[in-house]
Amino acid sequence: MAFALIDANSFYCSAELLFQPWLRDKPVVVASNNDGCVVSRNDLAKALGIKMGQPVFELRGLLARNEVSVFSSNYEFYQSLSNRLMSILEELAPRLTINSIDEAFADVSGIANPEVWGRYVRDEIQRRLGLPVGVGIGSTKTLAKLANWAAKRWKARTGCVAYLRDRTRQEKLLRYAPVGEVWGIGPRLSKRLANELGITTAWQLANAEPKLLRRHFSATVERTARELQGIQCFPFVDGSPERKQMIVCSRSFGAKVFSLEQLERAVVTFAARAAVKLRQQASLANCLQVFARTSLFSPGDSYSGSRIIALPYPTDDTRDLAQAAIGGLRTLYRPGPTYAKAGVVLSQFVEHGTITGDLFAPKPRSNSEQLMRVLGFV
Amino acid sequence: MNASLIASLSPSLQPQPLPLGGQASCGFPSPAADYQVPDLSLDTLVGIRPSSSIFLLRAWGESMQDAGIHDGDLLVVDKGRRAQPGDVVVAVIGPEFVVKRLALDEEGQPLLLAENAGYDPIRLGEDEPLEIWGVCLWVLHRLAGR
Numbered sequence: 001m002a003f004a005l006i007d008a009n010s011f012y013c014s015a016e017l018l019f020q021p022w023l024r025d026k027p028v029v030v031a032s033n034n035d036g037c038v039v040s041r042n043d044l045a046k047a048l049g050i051k052m053g054q055p056v057f058e059l060r061g062l063l064a065r066n067e068v069s070v071f072s073s074n075y076e077f078y079q080s081l082s083n084r085l086m087s088i089l090e091e092l093a094p095r096l097t098i099n100s101i102d103e104a105f106a107d108v109s110g111i112a113n114p115e116v117w118g119r120y121v122r123d124e125i126q127r128r129l130g131l132p133v134g135v136g137i138g139s140t141k142t143l144a145k146l147a148n149w150a151a152k153r154w155k156a157r158t159g160c161v162a163y164l165r166d167r168t169r170q171e172k173l174l175r176y177a178p179v180g181e182v183w184g185i186g187p188r189l190s191k192r193l194a195n196e197l198g199i200t201t202a203w204q205l206a207n208a209e210p211k212l213l214r215r216h217f218s219a220t221v222e223r224t225a226r227e228l229q230g231i232q233c234f235p236f237v238d239g240s241p242e243r244k245q246m247i248v249c250s251r252s253f254g255a256k257v258f259s260l261e262q263l264e265r266a267v268v269t270f271a272a273r274a275a276v277k278l279r280q281q282a283s284l285a286n287c288l289q290v291f292a293r294t295s296l297f298s299p300g301d302s303y304s305g306s307r308i309i310a311l312p313y314p315t316d317d318t319r320d321l322a323q324a325a326i327g328g329l330r331t332l333y334r335p336g337p338t339y340a341k342a343g344v345v346l347s348q349f350v351e352h353g354t355i356t357g358d359l360f361a362p363k364p365r366s367n368s369e370q371l372m373r374v375l376g377f378v
Numbered sequence: 379m380n381a382s383l384i385a386s387l388s389p390s391l392q393p394q395p396l397p398l399g400g401q402a403s404c405g406f407p408s409p410a411a412d413y414q415v416p417d418l419s420l421d422t423l424v425g426i427r428p429s430s431s432i433f434l435l436r437a438w439g440e441s442m443q444d445a446g447i448h449d450g451d452l453l454v455v456d457k458g459r460r461a462q463p464g465d466v467v468v469a470v471i472g473p474e475f476v477v478k479r480l481a482l483d484e485e486g487q488p489l490l491l492a493e494n495a496g497y498d499p500i501r502l503g504e505d506e507p508l509e510i511w512g513v514c515l516w517v518l519h520r521l522a523g524r
Binding site for chain 2: 020021022023083084087088090091127128129130
């Protein structure tokens with residue numbers, strides 16, 4: 001078994017640099033369009049000590065002194081570039097699961113030399129889309145993710161591709177990696193692991209008593225530890241222990257659909273269902289994609305339309321999402337074709353409660369939270 | 379001649395086929411104008427697929443007018459293609475995209491040629507590597523007014 005995790009380096013920044021390559025050797029950050037907090041930094045901006053989530057106004061002096069370019073988020077563009085990235089990966093990888101806007105797992109078990117494949121993938125994406133990506137390969141998803149971290153940590157040596165070929169290499173990395181870098185552990189859990197069990201490295205987590213981990217924490221932490229030992233616990237399809245970074249609601253219609261009204265009704269339902277899932281995980285979406293297409297088996301009148309909509313502010317409000325979905329649907333709709341499937345995709349989430357208002361941005365609905373809480377019960 | 383990005387192109391999964399209206403003669407009317415050809419898609423024709431490396435850029439300036447590229451034209455640019463001498467390319471020169479024809483001088487050094495007698499070729503400095511962003515495949519020139 002071998003899995004690869006492929007992700008774009010500083011995706012939003014790299015996307016902006018694609019059309020302004022002359023800024024590549026300068027520090028660049030992307031700010032969220034709602035509250036002006038840093039959501040992406042290139043390496044040079046990281047080197048200046050700019051932190052993720054830092055408000056841009058706090059950084060004003062530093063940004064000016066160092067000629068940092070600040071872009072505001074262009075979520076439609078990022079999503080459309082992400083769609084291309086994933087299409088290329090679909091083309092190059094035997095099996096693929098998309099994790100988030102800039103990240104996907106590939107099952108590379110059948111590939112003779114995964115490292116050579118990884119370098120090929122990196123080069124192809126650089127050539128075709130101008131996006132730098134990292135590739136980490138290991139025998140489980142968690143190891144692949146950690147290999148990816150290593151690939152980027154030692155960029156100069158790895159060229160952003162790392163393959164945990166054998167036990168020795170694996171052990172070396174696990175002994176070095178802080179436990180907080182392990183997939184699904186995060187800062188809060190890593191603090192508790194250190195305080196309660198004295199676990200500070202990935203190696204210690206891998207070798208901890210599984211029952212103890214389950215009792216103190218959760219079955220997921222136990223499984224994460226086993227994955228670090230090379231025992232596959234997270235299945236390839238949709239086994240993410242993390243919160244979803246993309247929510248998809250779509251369905252094939254039982255009966256053929258012709259009219260815009262019918263499609264609108266379906267799309268509103270999808271938006272509402274997606275909104276419920278979004279609220280359940282306490283996220284707000286920045287971007288919505290709506291699509292409708294004819295059956296893949298009726299080549300006669302085939303049509304597939306898709307629109308990406310940047311939401312005016314990060315939201316989990318059913319009304320905002322339904323409105324955006326309908327707006328998009330109306331521009332992609334063509335009368336004539338018999339539609340067989342439609343759907344709504346939410347992406348580019350921020351955590352609920354982490355955003356502060358922007359004086360100049362459109363205001364989120366004021367009663368939204370209470371109303372959505374009520375909707376949660378029905 | 380410079381170029382700027384006009385829109386991030388979002389290819390549809392299923393390109394929209396358009397009827398190809400046969401051949402159009404720029405000389406005298408063709409007697410073969412009648413034959414029927416299957417529908418074509420503009421997306422497919424210019425190479426746009428969901429996974430493609432094709433981007434649309436808006437050209438501005440006059441330096442490529444003899445190559446049929448005029449101020450305001452749309453360029454279909456392939457980012458993935460390796461440029462060959464003779465190709466019209468989008469190159470990164472300073473903080474700009476420039477559109478020129480790629481050539482090699484007597485010493486085999488790359489040279490960017492304008493196609494307008496009023497403009498000089500661009501020669502790069504000693505240690506200045508030429509950065510080609512993409513190769514222009516098509517130019518869309520608007521004929522009718524808005």
